[in-house]
Amino acid sequence: MAYTVARPKLTFAEKAYLPAIMTGLGITLRHFLEILSGKKKVTMQYPEETWDQKLPAHYRGAPTLVKDEHGRERCVACQLCEFICPPRAITIIPGEIPEESRWRKVEKYPKEFEIDMIRCIYCGLCEEVCPEQAIFLLKDYAITGLSRQEMVHDKEKLYELGGVMTGLVHKWNEKK
Amino acid sequence: MSPVLTTILISLAKTIGLIFIIILPMVSYTVYAERRVSAMIQDRLGPNRVGIPMTLLGFSKDIPFFGLLQPIADAVKLLLKEDFTPAHVNKLYYWLAPACAMAPSMMALAVIPFGSTFLGVPMVIADVNVGVLWVFAVSSLGVYGIVLAGWSSNSKYPFLGGIRSSSQMISYELSLGLSVIPIFMLCGTLNLPAIVKYQIEHGWLISPVWIKGISLFPLSINFQEILQSFDILKIVLWIPLFVSFVVFTISMFAETNRLPFDLPESETELVGGYHTEYSSMKFALFFLGEYAAMITGSAVIVTLYFGAWHIPFLPTTIDDPFSFLGIVLGLLHIAAFFLKVALLLFFFIWVRWTLPRFRYDQLMRLGWYFFIEIALVNVFVVALILPFMRK
Numbered sequence: 001m002a003y004t005v006a007r008p009k010l011t012f013a014e015k016a017y018l019p020a021i022m023t024g025l026g027i028t029l030r031h032f033l034e035i036l037s038g039k040k041k042v043t044m045q046y047p048e049e050t051w052d053q054k055l056p057a058h059y060r061g062a063p064t065l066v067k068d069e070h071g072r073e074r075c076v077a078c079q080l081c082e083f084i085c086p087p088r089a090i091t092i093i094p095g096e097i098p099e100e101s102r103w104r105k106v107e108k109y110p111k112e113f114e115i116d117m118i119r120c121i122y123c124g125l126c127e128e129v130c131p132e133q134a135i136f137l138l139k140d141y142a143i144t145g146l147s148r149q150e151m152v153h154d155k156e157k158l159y160e161l162g163g164v165m166t167g168l169v170h171k172w173n174e175k176k
Numbered sequence: 177m178s179p180v181l182t183t184i185l186i187s188l189a190k191t192i193g194l195i196f197i198i199i200l201p202m203v204s205y206t207v208y209a210e211r212r213v214s215a216m217i218q219d220r221l222g223p224n225r226v227g228i229p230m231t232l233l234g235f236s237k238d239i240p241f242f243g244l245l246q247p248i249a250d251a252v253k254l255l256l257k258e259d260f261t262p263a264h265v266n267k268l269y270y271w272l273a274p275a276c277a278m279a280p281s282m283m284a285l286a287v288i289p290f291g292s293t294f295l296g297v298p299m300v301i302a303d304v305n306v307g308v309l310w311v312f313a314v315s316s317l318g319v320y321g322i323v324l325a326g327w328s329s330n331s332k333y334p335f336l337g338g339i340r341s342s343s344q345m346i347s348y349e350l351s352l353g354l355s356v357i358p359i360f361m362l363c364g365t366l367n368l369p370a371i372v373k374y375q376i377e378h379g380w381l382i383s384p385v386w387i388k389g390i391s392l393f394p395l396s397i398n399f400q401e402i403l404q405s406f407d408i409l410k411i412v413l414w415i416p417l418f419v420s421f422v423v424f425t426i427s428m429f430a431e432t433n434r435l436p437f438d439l440p441e442s443e444t445e446l447v448g449g450y451h452t453e454y455s456s457m458k459f460a461l462f463f464l465g466e467y468a469a470m471i472t473g474s475a476v477i478v479t480l481y482f483g484a485w486h487i488p489f490l491p492t493t494i495d496d497p498f499s500f501l502g503i504v505l506g507l508l509h510i511a512a513f514f515l516k517v518a519l520l521l522f523f524f525i526w527v528r529w530t531l532p533r534f535r536y537d538q539l540m541r542l543g544w545y546f547f548i549e550i551a552l553v554n555v556f557v558v559a560l561i562l563p564f565m566r567k
Contacts, residue, residue: 024530024531025526025527025530027530028217028529028530031219032213032217032526035215035216035220036216042219045221
C-alpha cells in the first residue's frame, strides 16, 4: 500500500541550504583545529602508548599455568578446562605422578598441556572451572607469532608466562 | 644560440619545472593532505608514521617526520601491484582511458600565470589570448577519460559511472562558462596574464574594497590614495562578482568530480564507479588525475579571483631581474601563487569531508534550474553596472 511521507515545512534559511552548509563547515573546522592543535586527544598511538596502565581489573588476556610456592605445578590434569573450552583450544595429555615423587598424593599431572592461542577466545571459562586454581588469565593481549606452530603455547611457555601463584589452594600439602 | 631555440628551451624549462617540480609532487602531497585533513576532521590522526626508516639502517628509532614520506610509499605500492586487465574489456580504450584522465588537467595549466617574472622570464608557459577558453576546452576533455573507462570496462558499475560523469560534466560546463563572463566583460580580455594585471591595478576581484597607497617595500603610506581607494561602484560590482565566484567554485567542484558531486565514482553505490575494473598504476592515474584536476581548478580560481601571484602591498616588478631582490621577489610570487592554490585545495578537502553526496536529481536540478539562471542574470547585472564605471 502506498503511503505518503509527510514533508516537513522548511523555513527559507533551511531551503537555501547555505546556512546549514556553513554550520557544517564550522563543525568540521572545529574538529580539525582541535586535533591539529592537540587540544583534544582521541588516538592512542599504539606501540609507543599502550593501555596497559588503564586495563580494568577484570581484563581477560592470555591464559597461563601457574606453580605454587613449593614449585609444584598446580594442574592435576583433571581436564575440566579442556572439556569446557568453547573453541577447544586446550589439549591435555595426563600422566601419572610416580610413587617416589614428593607429590605422589596428587596422582596426576599434565604430561602435555597446550593452548592454541589462535583458537582461544579469551572467555576465561578455563580459569573459572579450574578446581585447583592452576590456570589464570593474564592481562597480556599482544600475543604474536610468525607461524601457527608458534601460536600454540606448550606447557613450558605457559609456565614461563604464568610463573608462581601463592596462597589459596593447599589441599595437596603433605600435612593435610 | 638562435632566438627561436632560446625561446623553445625556455618554455621547455618552464614546462618541466612546473609539471615535474611543482605540480606532480603537489598532486601526491594533496593526496597526503587529503588523508591527514580528513583524519583530523574525523578526530583521527591519519598517516603520521612513514618517514626515514632508520631501523633498517640499524638505528633503534625511525624518524616519522609527520608521515611526509607517505606519498612515496603509496607510489611504490601502486607501481608494484599487479596490473590486471580483465578479459572482458575493450583493450585499446581500456588502456587509453587512464592517460586521457590525467593529461588534460596538466595541459590546462599551460595558460596559468603562476608567477610574475623570474630571471626576466614571465612565469606563464603560454601567454595566449584565448586564455580561459583553453582551460575550459582542455579540462572538459577530461570527461573522455572517465567515459572511455566506463564504457571500455564492459561492466555495469563503471558504465553507470561513465554515464553520470558525462551528463554531469555537460550540465556544469554551462554554468562554469557562463559564470566567468562578468570577469571578461570587466577586464575586456580572455588573456589570463592580462586579467591578473587588471587585478593588480584594480584590486582582486574577490575583494570588495582595495586599499591603495600602502607599500611595504619600499615602506610608504600615501593617505591621499587610501582615501581615494574606496569606490562605491567597486562595492556594487563586488556583489555580482562574488556570486560569479560562488557559482564558478561550485561548478568547479562538479567539474572535478569532488564531493558533494562525486556521483561518477560514488563508492557507496557504484563500488568505485568508472575505475572499478582498474588496478595498479592505471587506477592511480585516475586517482591522481582527479587531484591534478583539483589543482588546475584551484589555479584557475586563484588566477581569476584571487589575483594569481600578486601579493598586496609589495611591488610587482623590480628593474633588475637578476639582482638578489629580483630573484627573491620572483620566487616569492611563485610561492604566493601556490600558497593560494594550497589554501583553496584545503577548502576542497574541507568541503569534501563536511557534505554528503547529492542525489542525482538534486544535482541536475541545481545545475540546470539554479546555476545557469544565476550565471545568466549575473551577466546582465554586470552589464548594467559597467556603463557607470570610470574607465
